Every structure is written in C-alpha cells, then in structure tokens.
Amino acid sequence: MTSSATAPVRSGPGGGSNGTRTGRTASFTALAGRTFWLWPALLTLALGVRGSARPQLWRDEYATWSAATRSTGELFDMLQHVDAVSGAYxxxxxxxxxxxxxxxxxxxxxxxxxxxxxxxxxxxxxRKMFDTRTALFAGLLFAVVPSISRYAQEARTYGFVVLAVSCATWLLLRALERPAPRRWLPYAVAVAAAGLFHMVSLLFLSGHAVIVFFQWRRDRNRGTLLGFGASVLIGLLPVVPLVLLGQRQVGRQISWLQTPWLQTYIDYWHNLFGSALVSGCFLVLIAIPGGWARRRQPVFEIGTVAVLPIAISWVLSHGPSVYFFERYQLYTVSAWCILAAAGLNSLRPRLLGVVGLVLVAAIGVPDQQKLRTSTSHEHTDGRRAAQFIADRYRPGDGFAPVRGEDKWMMIDLEVRYYLPERVHLQDVLVAKNAVERGDLFASACPVPTACLGTPRIWVVTMGNDSDTLKRFPAAESEALRASYRQTEVMHVRGLTVALFERTTS
Structure with missing residues (x-):
C-alpha cells in the first residue's frame, strides 16, 4: 500500500493544475514574507533620487558644501565656533x-x-510589533510621505537621523526579545549615531524607556532595565562633548526659532509630513487602531515613540532654547507610519487597506511633484546670477555680495557654488573670509574704502530693488557710491546682479 506521504497527486479535470497553482501561491507568499522590507526600500530610493538634481541648493546645503570642502583641520577649527551639532555629518x-x-x-x-x-x-x-502585512503597509507609507522624499533630497543630516532612530527602535525590540550584551551593544551604537548626527533627536529615548518599562512589568527581569540603562549610557558617552560644545553655540544655531503655542501644532503637523492633505490622512488612519483591543499594547508602545519626543520638545521650548521644529522631529514619522499602517491593516474587507494606501500615495502626488521644481528648496536663483557674472568676467574682478543683516542668506556661497572653476573673484569688503575665521561667515572690513581697490566689482544683493545698494550697510554703500558707478544690472529670481566700475578721478 502506498502511504499518504508518497501517494501520487491525482490527475483529472483540474486536479494537477490546482496542485500546481496552490504550490505557486505558497511560494509567492513565502517570497513576499521574506522580502516585505525590499519593496519599501526600493520605492524610497526611487523617490529619493528622482529629480534630485533639479532643485537648486538652499542656504543650509550651501553650509554643508562650505564646511565639507574645507580641509579636515579647517573643518575642526570651524566646529569649535559654529555648527558642532552637524560635525559628524x-x-x-x-x-x-x-x-x-x-x-x-x-x-x-x-x-x-x-x-x-x-x-x-x-x-x-x-513586523516585530504586528505582522508582515502591517510591515509592508508601514514601509510603503513611509516611502510616499512627501517630507521623507524632501529630506531624502537634501544635503543635510536629517536623513541620517531618521535612519539612526529607526534602526535603534528595531534594535531595542530585538534586544528585548533576548536581552544579552551582544544585542544591547548595537543599540548603544545606534543611540550614539542619532545623538552625533543631531543631539535633539535623543528625545526618542523617552518613548523607548516606556517600551522597556512595560517589558519589565511583564517579565520582572532586572536585566531588561540594566541592559537598557547601560546601553543608553554607553551610547551617550561620545555625545557628551558635543552637547557641551553645542550649548555654547546654541545662541547662534537656533535663536531664530519662536516659542511654540497650541496653534503652532497645526502648521507643525502639516510640515512634519510635507503635505496638509497627507497629514490629514494620517490622523484618520492613526485613529483606527484605537478601538482595536487585541493590538492596544503595541499601538500604545509605538505611539509613545511618535508622541513623546514631540510633546517633550514642545515643553522644553518654553525654556531658554526652542527645539520644537518639524524637521528636528522628522524621525517620529517612522513611528507615525507604523501606527497608520496598523490602522490600514485593521480595515475589513482587507482590500480596503490596499485602497487606503493607494489613496494616501495619490493624494501626495502634487506635493511630490512640487518638491522637484527648481524653486522647491530656495526662492533665489543663484545659478542664473552666477552665469551672468561668468559670461562677463574679467581676471581681477571683485565680488561684493550683500552681507550685513542678510548674511544668513549666504548669497556669497550661493553664487560661488555655481560659478565655473575658471572664474576667480576677489571678495572685497571683508577683513577675513569664512575659512580664515573658522566660521561660516566672513568678517566685514572695518574701513570699506580701504578694501576697495579692484577696477570692477560684481555686486549681488537680495530682491529686485532699483537701488542695488539699498540693503548694504551704510558705510559699504557709501564707499561703493563714492568710487564706483553701476554699468550693468540684471534681475533674476530673488536677486539682483550688478557690475560696478571704478570712476575716473
């Protein structure tokens, strides 16, 4: 007698084909279960690189370019005075x-x-907190959030922070499954990376502490608390010098931020997702798992990772320094996506979850397209301004970008970035350039008339005023008017470029 384990598959009408179809379905399901993380990764990468060359750089990216193109010695010298929080990046x-x-x-x-x-x-x-389907929804939601694409296309540190915090959350859950030093050590490394790339991001530890507390309540294992505490301390050790240095620079770094109030949350929430409509969709989706009794524990735990850093930063921002700013808490989008995915996966029939995902992606399309326009990062057109100068350049020409109260716009770096290598402009009206000062900004010449000696000077200023020198400090404007006359001018988007030539005595 042939055993059931070796019995041949019965052929007949539909018999063999049904068996083949079932096998293929099982194989596809197994493959999907193993590669659920791959599709969000590919989509995020595709959206991150698509059109990334089109937007012109903006002032924070010019700061990156200025700092990163210095020698390591010059870079470390600069970090002693400004932007230490971005030093690792x-x-x-x-x-x-x-x-x-x-x-x-x-x-x-x-x-x-x-x-x-x-x-x-x-x-x-x-996947660890819920299931494979929720994991796929969460990753795909993350990929289509406009703010994620926006900061995937910016030469700043925020993408690295999101990576570090997202990695730390997974490593924490992994360590809590089987607490051991070899599992806590990678978590400590992720904590250190998050702090080194942006120390304000360390507020994510508040949500992690809640997760650890509830795990301890379940297992009463002191090793859980000790492992978490020790790994956090180890992770914070390399960040301590950065915190001490950053505290001395905080007045320059974030003094422009305003104390938040309750109404600030509206704009904050929209900006966190890069779209008012997409942020509204997330509010709806996040509310769905609230009544889902079987999943309340993981919903609550990942909810603390999303909510607590924002709430704490709001409270702290009523003190001497303000930290409540959407891109400083961009890393919370990861947790918000998991919450929203749990909502999608709870919809019945199950097809509704897929429809909801497609709807969120479609609603974000206009904002995704807007991110890839030339003006999406900066409203000024430094490329055209630089081209105008390059077409008329003569060796020995001077350069006088507006600084003074407008130096924070970094017009000097914007124009220099787009100038071709053959163009070498002498920066007049400065006593020391930014590299010599170990800073992002040059120091102004104390006696402007003594710094003007070149026969031709290219003046670049903000706006399109008929008076090119209107925004210059009074002493600089008077010195230029006394010895030079404007011979050419061009208005580009947000900027005015003018050629001043020395008058004959």
Missing amino acids: YLFMHYWIAVLGDSPAVMRLPSALAMTGAAVFVALTA
Whole structure:
C-alpha cells in the first residue's frame, strides 16, 4: 500500500493544475514574507533620487558644501565656533565629496540612501510589533510621505537621523526579545549615531524607556532595565562633548526659532509630513487602531515613540532654547507610519487597506511633484546670477555680495557654488573670509574704502530693488557710491546682479 506521504497527486479535470497553482501561491507568499522590507526600500530610493538634481541648493546645503570642502583641520577649527551639532555629518560629507564630487545630485545621494535604510527598519519594526502585512503597509507609507522624499533630497543630516532612530527602535525590540550584551551593544551604537548626527533627536529615548518599562512589568527581569540603562549610557558617552560644545553655540544655531503655542501644532503637523492633505490622512488612519483591543499594547508602545519626543520638545521650548521644529522631529514619522499602517491593516474587507494606501500615495502626488521644481528648496536663483557674472568676467574682478543683516542668506556661497572653476573673484569688503575665521561667515572690513581697490566689482544683493545698494550697510554703500558707478544690472529670481566700475578721478 502506498502511504499518504508518497501517494501520487491525482490527475483529472483540474486536479494537477490546482496542485500546481496552490504550490505557486505558497511560494509567492513565502517570497513576499521574506522580502516585505525590499519593496519599501526600493520605492524610497526611487523617490529619493528622482529629480534630485533639479532643485537648486538652499542656504543650509550651501553650509554643508562650505564646511565639507574645507580641509579636515579647517573643518575642526570651524566646529569649535559654529555648527558642532552637524560635525559628524560634515566629516562624512568631506570624504564623500572628495571621492564623488559636489554636484547637487551627488551631495544629496547619501540622504536618499539613509532614508532607504530607514524604510527597511520601519518595515522590520512593524513586523516585530504586528505582522508582515502591517510591515509592508508601514514601509510603503513611509516611502510616499512627501517630507521623507524632501529630506531624502537634501544635503543635510536629517536623513541620517531618521535612519539612526529607526534602526535603534528595531534594535531595542530585538534586544528585548533576548536581552544579552551582544544585542544591547548595537543599540548603544545606534543611540550614539542619532545623538552625533543631531543631539535633539535623543528625545526618542523617552518613548523607548516606556517600551522597556512595560517589558519589565511583564517579565520582572532586572536585566531588561540594566541592559537598557547601560546601553543608553554607553551610547551617550561620545555625545557628551558635543552637547557641551553645542550649548555654547546654541545662541547662534537656533535663536531664530519662536516659542511654540497650541496653534503652532497645526502648521507643525502639516510640515512634519510635507503635505496638509497627507497629514490629514494620517490622523484618520492613526485613529483606527484605537478601538482595536487585541493590538492596544503595541499601538500604545509605538505611539509613545511618535508622541513623546514631540510633546517633550514642545515643553522644553518654553525654556531658554526652542527645539520644537518639524524637521528636528522628522524621525517620529517612522513611528507615525507604523501606527497608520496598523490602522490600514485593521480595515475589513482587507482590500480596503490596499485602497487606503493607494489613496494616501495619490493624494501626495502634487506635493511630490512640487518638491522637484527648481524653486522647491530656495526662492533665489543663484545659478542664473552666477552665469551672468561668468559670461562677463574679467581676471581681477571683485565680488561684493550683500552681507550685513542678510548674511544668513549666504548669497556669497550661493553664487560661488555655481560659478565655473575658471572664474576667480576677489571678495572685497571683508577683513577675513569664512575659512580664515573658522566660521561660516566672513568678517566685514572695518574701513570699506580701504578694501576697495579692484577696477570692477560684481555686486549681488537680495530682491529686485532699483537701488542695488539699498540693503548694504551704510558705510559699504557709501564707499561703493563714492568710487564706483553701476554699468550693468540684471534681475533674476530673488536677486539682483550688478557690475560696478571704478570712476575716473
């Protein structure tokens, strides 16, 4: 007698084909279960690199370019005075640019790669807390959030922060499954990375502490608390010097931020997702799992990772320094996506979840397209201003970008970035340039008339006023008017470029 284990498959009408079809379905399901993280990663990367060269750089990206293109000695000198909180990122970009160049697409690629890695950890975290379907929803939601694409296309540190925090959350859950030093150590490394790339991001530890507390309540294992505490302390050790240095620079770094109030939350929430409509969709989806009794515990735990950093930053921002700013808490989007995915996965029939995902992605399309316009990062057109100068350049020409109260716009770096290598402008009206000062800004010449000696000076200022020198400090404006006359002028978007030539005595 043939046993059931070796009995041949019965053929007949539909018999063999049904067996083949069932096998294929099982194989596809198994493959999907193993690669659920891959599709969000690919989509995040595709959206991150698509059109990344089109938007012109903006002032924060010019700061990255200025810092990263200095020698390591000059860079460390600058970090003693300004932007120490971005030092780890600048050092990474220094070597990246040295190898691959400084075009907009190349400078922004590390952020796209970091966001791609974050998408993987969002999916992995959702899988641990919920299931594979929720994980796929969470990763895909993360990929289509407009703000994620926006900062995947920016040469700044925020993509790295999102990656570090997303990785830390997954590593925490992994360590809590089987607490052991070899599992806590990677978590400590992720904590250190998050703090080194942006120390304000360390507020995510508040949500992690809640998760650890509830785990301890379930297992009463002191090793859980000790492992978490020790790994956090180890992770914070390399961040302490940065915190001490950053405290001395905080007045320059974030003094422009305003104390938030309750109404601030509206704009904050929209900006956190990069779209008012998409942020509204998330509010709806997040509300769905609230009544889902079987999943309340993981919903609550990941909810603390999303909510607590924002709430704490709002409270702290009523003190001497303000930290409540959407891109400073961009890393919470990972947790919001997991919450929203749990909502999608709870919809019945199950097809509704897919429809909801497609709807969120479709609603975000206009904002995604807007991100890839030339003006999406900055309203001024430094490229055209630089081209106008390059077409009329003569060796020995001077350069006088508006500084004074407008120096924070970094017009000097904007124009210099787009100038071709053959153009070498002498920066007049400065006593020391930014590199010599170990800073992002040059120091003004104390006696402007003594600094003007070149026969021709290219003046670049903000706006399109008929009086080109209107925004210059009075002493600089008077010195230029006394010895030079304007011979050419061109208005580009947000800027005015003028050629001043020395008058004959």
